[in-house]
Every structure is written in C-alpha cells, then in structure tokens.
Amino acid sequence: MTWGQLVSSAFEAIRWNRLRSLLTILGIVIGIAAVMLTVGLGEGAQAKVSAKIASLGSNLLTVTPGSTTSAPGVRRGLGSASTLTMANAAALASHTVAPAIAAVAPITTQHATLTNGALNWPTTVEGTTPSWLTIRSRAIEAGRFIDSQDIKSSANVVVLGALSAQELFSTSNPIGKVVDVGPLPMTVIGVLAPIGSGTSATSNQDDIAIVPITTAQGSLVGTTATDSIQSILLQATSSSTLSAAYQEANHELMMLHGITNPANADFTITAEQSLFSAATSISATLTALLAGIATVSLIVGGIGVMNIMLVSVTERTREIGLRKALGAKPSDIRRQFLVEAAVLGVTGGLIGAALGLLGQLVLPGLIANPVSIPPLVTVAAVAVALLISLVFGVYPAARAAQLSPIDALRSE
Amino acid sequence: MAQSEQTHPPGLLVLKDIDKTYRLGNLSVEALRRVSFTVFANDYVAITGPSGSGKSTLMHLIGCLDTPSSGELIIAGQRVSDLDPNQLAEIRNRRIGFVFQQFNLLRTMTAVRNVELPLIYAGVPKQERRERAITLLERVGLGNHLQHRPMELSGGQQQRVAIARALVGDPSIILADEPTGNLDSHSAAEILSIFEELNQSGRTLVVITHDANVAAKAQRILTIRDGQLQEAS
Ligand SMILES: Nc1ncnc2c1ncn2[C@@H]1O[C@H](COP(=O)(O)OP(=O)(O)OP(=O)(O)O)[C@@H](O)[C@H]1O
Ligand SMILES: [Mg+2]
Numbered sequence: 273m274t275w276g277q278l279v280s281s282a283f284e285a286i287r288w289n290r291l292r293s294l295l296t297i298l299g300i301v302i303g304i305a306a307v308m309l310t311v312g313l314g315e316g317a318q319a320k321v322s323a324k325i326a327s328l329g330s331n332l333l334t335v336t337p338g339s340t341t342s343a344p345g346v347r348r349g350l351g352s353a354s355t356l357t358m359a360n361a362a363a364l365a366s367h368t369v370a371p372a373i374a375a376v377a378p379i380t381t382q383h384a385t386l387t388n389g390a391l392n393w394p395t396t397v398e399g400t401t402p403s404w405l406t407i408r409s410r411a412i413e414a415g416r417f418i419d420s421q422d423i424k425s426s427a428n429v430v431v432l433g434a435l436s437a438q439e440l441f442s443t444s445n446p447i448g449k450v451v452d453v454g455p456l457p458m459t460v461i462g463v464l465a466p467i468g469s470g471t472s473a474t475s476n477q478d479d480i481a482i483v484p485i486t487t488a489q490g491s492l493v494g495t496t497a498t499d500s501i502q503s504i505l506l507q508a509t510s511s512s513t514l515s516a517a518y519q520e521a522n523h524e525l526m527m528l529h530g531i532t533n534p535a536n537a538d539f540t541i542t543a544e545q546s547l548f549s550a551a552t553s554i555s556a557t558l559t560a561l562l563a564g565i566a567t568v569s570l571i572v573g574g575i576g577v578m579n580i581m582l583v584s585v586t587e588r589t590r591e592i593g594l595r596k597a598l599g600a601k602p603s604d605i606r607r608q609f610l611v612e613a614a615v616l617g618v619t620g621g622l623i624g625a626a627l628g629l630l631g632q633l634v635l636p637g638l639i640a641n642p643v644s645i646p647p648l649v650t651v652a653a654v655a656v657a658l659l660i661s662l663v664f665g666v667y668p669a670a671r672a673a674q675l676s677p678i679d680a681l682r683s684e
Numbered sequence: 685m686a687q688s689e690q691t692h693p694p695g696l697l698v699l700k701d702i703d704k705t706y707r708l709g710n711l712s713v714e715a716l717r718r719v720s721f722t723v724f725a726n727d728y729v730a731i732t733g734p735s736g737s738g739k740s741t742l743m744h745l746i747g748c749l750d751t752p753s754s755g756e757l758i759i760a761g762q763r764v765s766d767l768d769p770n771q772l773a774e775i776r777n778r779r780i781g782f783v784f785q786q787f788n789l790l791r792t793m794t795a796v797r798n799v800e801l802p803l804i805y806a807g808v809p810k811q812e813r814r815e816r817a818i819t820l821l822e823r824v825g826l827g828n829h830l831q832h833r834p835m836e837l838s839g840g841q842q843q844r845v846a847i848a849r850a851l852v853g854d855p856s857i858i859l860a861d862e863p864t865g866n867l868d869s870h871s872a873a874e875i876l877s878i879f880e881e882l883n884q885s886g887r888t889l890v891v892i893t894h895d896a897n898v899a900a901k902a903q904r905i906l907t908i909r910d911g912q913l914q915e916a917s
Contacts, residue, residue: 681788
C-alpha cells in the first residue's frame with residue numbers, strides 16, 4: 273500500500289468509526305488545551321509579578337532613619353530630624369567602602385502644592401540626585417532629568433511625574449514653563465514617563481515632582497538640619513549581591529554613626545524586593561501547581577485516548593486477521609494503524625492547540641489575568657498527545673498482527 | 685542439491701502426518717490426527733465429513749492461516765514452517781484464494797472494496813483493482829450490488845462476494861469452505877460452473893462440502909471423520 277492509499281483508507285476508517293474517532297480527538301483536544309491554558313495562566317501571573325518588581329527598580333535597598341528593632345518610644349518619626357545625612361550617602365557611594373553597591377540616591381521627601389496659574393496640585397516633592405532615575409528604573413518622556421550641574425548650583429528646576437504634569441498642564445507642553453513648588457517658582461525641565469498606578473498600596477508613582485536635593489535642602493520649607501535627608505536608596509550591583517550590599521551599608525552606617533550594638537541602630541535597611549520576592553515565590557508555587565494540574569489533565573486525556581485506542585484495536589482484531597489472511601504483511605498492518613493514529617493525533621493536536629491559543633486571546637478579557645503560553649509548551653503538548661495516540665494505536669495493532677490470521681479472526 | 689531435487693515431492697500441496705490439537709485450559713481437542721495426503725497441480729478435490737470432523741481446521745492449515753501442532757506441510761515445494769511472516773503473506777496473497785465458511789467480509793466496506801482488498805496488498809493500481817473487482821462481482825451475479833455493504837446483502841450474496849474476493853487475485857490454488865452452503869440451486873450451479881472453468885484453465889481446487897452434487901464434480905473425494913482421513917473414490 274502506498275502512503276497516499278494508507279491516508280485515504282485511514283480517513284475512511286475514521287469516518288466509519290465516527291463516535292470513537294470523535295472521542296479520541298476530544299480527549300486529545302481537552303488534554304492539550306488544558307495543559308496550554310494552565311501553564312499559560314501560571315506564566316502570565318508570574319510575568320505580571322516580574323513586571324511589577326521591575327517597575328519598582330531592581331536590587332533595591334532603602335535606608336530609613338529610626339529602628340524597627342527598638343521600642344516605639346525610642347523610634348524617631350519621619351518629621352523629626354533625621355539621622356541620615358548627605359555625608360552618609362556619599363560614603364556609601366564609594367566603591368572601596370561598598371563594592372556591592374552600584375548606585376546611591378539620597379532622598380528628601382516633602383508634601384507641597386504645585387501651582388501653575390490658576391491650577392494647583394498637591395503632590396510629593398522628592399529632592400534627589402541624578403542616579404534616582406536609574407535606581408528607580410524610571411524613564412524621561414520629555415525634556416531631561418536633573419543633572420549634577422543642577423545639584424551643584426541648587427538650581428530651581430523640577431521634573432514632573434506624568435500625573436502631576438497632566439494635572440498642571442493638561443495637554444500643553446510643560447517643558448520650560450514655571451510652576452510654583454510651595455512658595456518657590458521653578459522651571460520644569462522634564463516629565464517622567466508614566467508607569468501607571470500600581471495595584472499596591474504604595475502611592476501613585478506618577479504623582480510626584482523631583483527637584484535637585486540641594487535645592488530641596490536649601491530653599492524648600494520644612495527641613496531643619498540642611499544636611500539631613502529622609503532616606504537613601506541603594507542599588508546593589510546585582511540581585512545576588514543584594515545581601516552583600518546590605519551588609520556593607522549596615523556596617524558603614526553603624527561605623528559612621530558610632531554604634532557598636534546592632535540593637536541600637538538608628539536606621540533601618542529594607543529590601544524593597546523582599547516584599548515581592550514573597551509574591552514571586554507564591555506565583556512560582558502557583559505555576560508549579562498549575563503545571564501539576566496540567567500534567568494530570570494531560571495524563572487523564574492520555575489515558576482516555578489510550579483506552580479508546582486499545583478498545584478500537586481489540587475490536588478490530590478480526591479485521592487485522594482478515595487482512596492478514598488476504599495477504600497483508602505485519603508491516604502493512606502496523607502502517608495502517610500508524611497512519612490512523614497519526615491522523616487522529618494530528619487532528620486532535622491542531623484543534624487542541626488552536627483552542628489553547630484562542631483561550632490565550634479570550635480568557636484575559638474574562639478573568640482579568642494575563643495568559644502567556646510559551647511556544648515550547650504548545651509544541652510539547654501536541655508532541656505528547658501525538659506520541660500517546662501513536663503508541664497506543666500502533667503497539668496493540670502490531671501485537672495483533674503477530675497472531676495467526678485464524679486466531680485473530682476468531683477473537684472477540 | 686541434486687539429492688533434494690530427487691526427493692522433491694511432486695505434489696502441489698503435500699501434507700505429512702499433520703496433527704492439530706486445540707487446547708482449552710486443561711482440556712485438549714484433537715481436531716486433526718495424522719492426516720497425510722497430496723494434492724497435485726490442477727486437481728479438483730472435494731473434502732466431506734460430518735460437522736465438527738476437522739474440515740475447516742484442515743483448510744485453514746492448507747491456507748497458511750494457522751500452524752499445525754505437528755507434521756509437515758509443503759506448498760509448491762516450500763516447507764511452510766520455514767517461511768517468515770512476509771513470505772507467508774505473499775503465499776496467501778498470490779497463490780491462494782480462500783473462501784471462508786463465515787465469509788469474513790469487512791462490514792465497513794462496500795462489496796467492491798471488499799473484493800479489492802487482496803489486490804491492495806498485491807500492489808495493483810487503483811483503477812485496475814476496481815475494474816477487476818467489478819468484473820468478478822458481475823461474474824458471480826452481483827453486478828447490481830457493487831456498492832452494498834455486507835449487512836445490506838443476503839447470506840447468499842455475501843457468500844458470492846467472498847467467492848469473488850477469493851478469485852480476484854487470480855490465484856492458482858482455490859480453497860473453498862462450503863462455498864455453496866447458503867446458495868439456492870441456481871446460484872450454486874453458477875458457482876460450480878465457475879469452479880469447473882477455473883479447473884479447466886489449470887487451477888487447483890480444494891472444496892469442502894456437504895453436498896453430494898458438489899462433491900460429484902470433483903476428481904477426488906476425501907472424507908474426514910473425527911480428525912482422521914478416509915480417502916474414497
Ligand atoms: N479454536 C478452537 N478451539 C477449540 N476447539 C476448536 C477450535 N476450532 C475448532 N475446534 C474444534 O475442532 C473440531 C473441528 O472443528 P472444525 O471447525 O474443523 O469442524 P468442521 O469439520 O469444519 O465442521 P463444520 O462442518 O460444522 O464446519 C471441533 O470439534 C471443534 O469443536
Ligand atoms: Mg467448518
């Protein structure tokens with residue numbers, strides 16, 4: 273028999289055994305679609321969390337004044353004079369002191385109302401240095417960010433967050449315009465690219481205004497000690513050096529502050545990532561769980577296919593016997609069942625994959641969760657389904673082909 | 685080599701001390717006992733005997749559909765036990781036309797497709813296959829039932845499809861197990877005349893029958909009783 277004849281006779285057999293073929297294909301379709309969608313959901317959730325982490329800046333440590341370990345009465349509030357200074361920040365920026373720290377951004381934070389003519393907008397004003405942009409993984413949409421020259425000269429310039437710019441200037445271009453930050457007129461030099469309000473409880477990161485830290489300390493209201501700052505952002509050289517960076521910063525600040533007992537530390541270092549490492553591990557667990565469910569559904573689908581294939585071959589042992597009696601070689605029988613199983617497997621595989629991809633498009637709209645199916649999963653699911661249908665379609669047929677024609681004809 | 689040529693049996697089908705024992709658990713049925721006979725090329729042999737005497741069992745062995753428990757079967761000089769599965773397939777396909785007592789048609793296929801089957805395994809091209817199948821179906825009087833499936837045919841019609849299928853490959857040996865068992869006397873006579881024609885054109889026929897009229901057409905009649913051969917005529 274030629275392959276062409278085999279394929280056409282396979283289609284004939286499949287059409288004749290319509291219900292059985294349908295069930296086989298259905299088993300394959302469900303198995304594949306289930307695997308693709310469960311893995312896709314897990315991947316989507318993980319991607320969502322990763323994006324969230326990336327949006328907060330990676331490998332980040334934040335130094336804040338006050339101690340989390342000391343009693344509440346001892347702890348200093350944000351309004352009181354901070355124990356952190358520009359000198360502390362400068363020391364941490366040294367690569368000899370702290371080689372694991374890639375960048376440092378001292379930060380002062382105030383709340384102030386920005387005014388542009390009749391429009392005003394209360395927002396958070398952060399005084400910082402140029403490294404803030406990279407540490408926070410932010411981007412400039414228009415104009416420029418503050419530079420070292422602005423720091424040196426305590427320039428009266430401001431970079432607006434996307435929301436602040438929108439509120440104060442609506443659609444017109446704010447670059448070069450002057451806004452009043454509190455009482456102080458400042459020139460808008462840039463606008464940050466929006467990152468969208470997160471689902472986290474933290475404040476909207478587009479509702480912000482950035483000024484040179486020297487400007488904030490020198491001219492803006494509220495700060496008593498001009499050298500003190502509210503926090504220091506540290507970026508480790510990589511996620512693997514995060515704990516080294518923590519050690520270095522802790523050691524250096526203890527020394528600078530003359531503290532010997534860690535319990536008395538007047539500052540706290542927190543890893544922002546730690547908030548999300550938990551989330552990452554949860555979503556990793558979720559992915560593992562979903563992958564487990566997917567594997568089970570593939571196995572269940574596979575067993576279904578296996579069953580139908582086995583039953584179908586057993587039912588057809590008489591046919592195998594007759595074909596052999598009429599001159600079919602064992603290889604003819606094997607090939608016939610191989611082609612039939614392949615046609616079923618490929619048909620079910622393609623429909624299943626199409627259904628999975630359709631789910632990838634439709635599902636996010638229904639469940640508000642992203643679905644991202646790695647192509648490899650699609651390929652693997654189809655391959656497994658094909659393999660199952662081939663093995664369980666061909667193996668029993670090949671065994672039946674070993675029987676003498678009369679034994680096969682007498683079966684049932 | 686020369687020696688083997690001398691001892692080469694002249695018969696087309698040679699059976700030597702064939703035994704066939706069926707085992708059913710610890711019960712064993714001796715269906716054939718020490719059966720020996722020879723069928724020569726162009727013979728027309730009838731096999732008769734009571735029901736359950738082992739006729740079909742014997743026919744299956746000759747048709748290479750089953751293997752004897754002991755003894756030797758030689759077809760056209762070839763010891764069947766020496767052949768591999770592919771060679772056996774070749775013999776069933778090219779040399780032997782088998783008419784089953786139970787017809788054994790594929791229920792999913794039309795009469796034409798059923799008759800075509802042996803030609804598929806002989807590698808005959810589609811067009812020729814179809815033509816030859818139709819010719820034979822017409823010859824057994826089923827020209828009007830080409831596209832019928834077995835369940836849409838009467839028992840006698842199914843039997844004639846089975847006969848057409850056995851003849852379509854133009855085999856030199858025709859083994860027929862009760863080929864006229866389900867036929868009226870008119871159809872039976874037609875089949876017998878086809879057999880006679882085939883015999884006249886050099887084919888070898890072995891026919892199992894209960895019917896004395898059918899047996900009368902044969903040159904030789906073998907009778908089996910309780911798995912043992914009793915040659916008459
Ligand atoms: N597969 C089998 N397993 C066990 N016993 C069998 C098997 N096939 C046949 N027999 C037994 O072998 C004996 C011969 O059976 P066989 O079919 O050859 O008879 P037969 O002469 O063709 O009879 P009939 O004229 O009724 O067709 C019977 O006793 C039968 O019960
Ligand atoms: Mg019989």
